[in-house]
Amino acid sequence: MQKNYQNLIVGAGISGAVLARLLAENGQSVLVIDKRSHIGGNCYDYTDENGINIHKYGPHIFRTNDEQIWQFLSRFTAWHEYTHKVRSKINNKEVPIPFNFESIDILFDKQKAKIFKEKLLKNYGKNKKVPILELKKFPDADLKELADFIYENVFYHYTLKQWGCEPEELSADTLARVPIYTSYYDGYFTEKYQAIPVPGYTKMFENMLNHPNINIQLNIDFKDLKDINYERLFYSGSIDEFFNYKFNALPYRSLNFRFNTLDQQKFQSVAVVNYTGQETYTRITEFKHFLNQQTQKTTIAYEYPFTFEVGKNKRYYPIPKRENEQLYQKYLELAKKEKNVYFIGRLGEYKYYAMQNAVSAIFKLFKKLNPV
Numbered sequence: 001m002q003k004n005y006q007n008l009i010v011g012a013g014i015s016g017a018v019l020a021r022l023l024a025e026n027g028q029s030v031l032v033i034d035k036r037s038h039i040g041g042n043c044y045d046y047t048d049e050n051g052i053n054i055h056k057y058g059p060h061i062f063r064t065n066d067e068q069i070w071q072f073l074s075r076f077t078a079w080h081e082y083t084h085k086v087r088s089k090i091n092n093k094e095v096p097i098p099f100n101f102e103s104i105d106i107l108f109d110k111q112k113a114k115i116f117k118e119k120l121l122k123n124y125g126k127n128k129k130v131p132i133l134e135l136k137k138f139p140d141a142d143l144k145e146l147a148d149f150i151y152e153n154v155f156y157h158y159t160l161k162q163w164g165c166e167p168e169e170l171s172a173d174t175l176a177r178v179p180i181y182t183s184y185y186d187g188y189f190t191e192k193y194q195a196i197p198v199p200g201y202t203k204m205f206e207n208m209l210n211h212p213n214i215n216i217q218l219n220i221d222f223k224d225l226k227d228i229n230y231e232r233l234f235y236s237g238s239i240d241e242f243f244n245y246k247f248n249a250l251p252y253r254s255l256n257f258r259f260n261t262l263d264q265q266k267f268q269s270v271a272v273v274n275y276t277g278q279e280t281y282t283r284i285t286e287f288k289h290f291l292n293q294q295t296q297k298t299t300i301a302y303e304y305p306f307t308f309e310v311g312k313n314k315r316y317y318p319i320p321k322r323e324n325e326q327l328y329q330k331y332l333e334l335a336k337k338e339k340n341v342y343f344i345g346r347l348g349e350y351k352y353y354a355m356q357n358a359v360s361a362i363f364k365l366f367k368k369l370n371p372v
């Protein structure tokens, strides 16, 4: 094993893997380490004994409007075009999420539904995305009734379960990620490119990391790494852990997945059904929908959110609240004093990054380090 590298990257998730490839193609030597036994970070997937592609750390759908990101990733995988659809069980009826005109038609009588749709169109226009907290403030009795219904049945209990707090405690853009559509559009996302890698995410990362300038070491924690010399460190682990929790631990939500393989071809109509009521789980994912796999059996996962505790479970979502951002800023000040150390990714930057945002941030960093 080589001992001297220009770059050490901690974490083989999408942030670490994309950066490794860019540096390697720039002629630099890179060592990528990960404490897990696999590459891919939280995007890791595998094929189970029934031939179904499973996203181990929760359902992952890639989407972007950015041509450069799409072209870059497409060098390492073929894609299966996939429009993500989510349903929610409300009053024992299955309705599209984001809440749209079809959801209104299903849940309200004809007359009421007509009034709601007309008022939404009149006040917001067609094909718009309306954040629930904005709709809630709208000074009209009908729209207020609709907003209160959606708030209670789609957001309130779900947010309590997902984030462990009331919707109003989160940053506004978090709730705005699931808006109300003023149309019948029933896709969960609206980006131009929406897809799943045909051979899986893990294979895409394997291809990306397959370069003569890149070495990979798995099952090793950064703090246990010995006898390796490097000029620059890129750290996609948690920034508070790096600094030994000097200002307390940054809060995260963790998740528990209960997987179940069923002796039936299909369990539900779409890949993800949200449970927005009092159930203890937030959603059920049925994985075979992602690649439209035809198998005799099916595998589903119930998702249970809970509070992350250092040393006890895994970090999943940074919690987007103002006080947490302030705590992160204190770590960022420490980070700025480090020489040749860069904090990247979801954990390093304490950001609720979707995959394309993580790639975009790496592209920006790489450009900054290598101005043309």
Ligand SMILES: Cc1cc2nc3c(=O)[nH]c(=O)nc-3n(C[C@H](O)[C@H](O)[C@H](O)COP(=O)(O)OP(=O)(O)OC[C@H]3O[C@@H](n4cnc5c(N)ncnc54)[C@H](O)[C@@H]3O)c2cc1C
Pocket (backbone or CB within 6 Å): 010, 011, 012, 013, 014, 015, 016, 033, 034, 035, 036, 040, 041, 042, 043, 057, 058, 059, 060, 061, 062, 063, 220, 221, 222, 223, 236, 237, 238, 255, 316, 317, 344, 345, 346, 347, 353, 354, 355, 356, 358
């Ligand atoms: C449940 C869930 C669903 C999601 N769904 C989507 C989706 O549908 N679409 C989408 O675009 N995004 C989705 N995301 C977001 C996506 O997972 C992230 O954008 C992506 O994982 C960020 O990659 P990363 O490399 O920054 O971090 P990670 O994937 O977390 O990778 C960091 C890696 O660093 C390693 N590491 C940490 N500390 C150390 C250490 N001290 N030593 C060695 N190794 C270390 C970890 O083991 C890990 O492998 C979802 C996230 C979750 C949690």
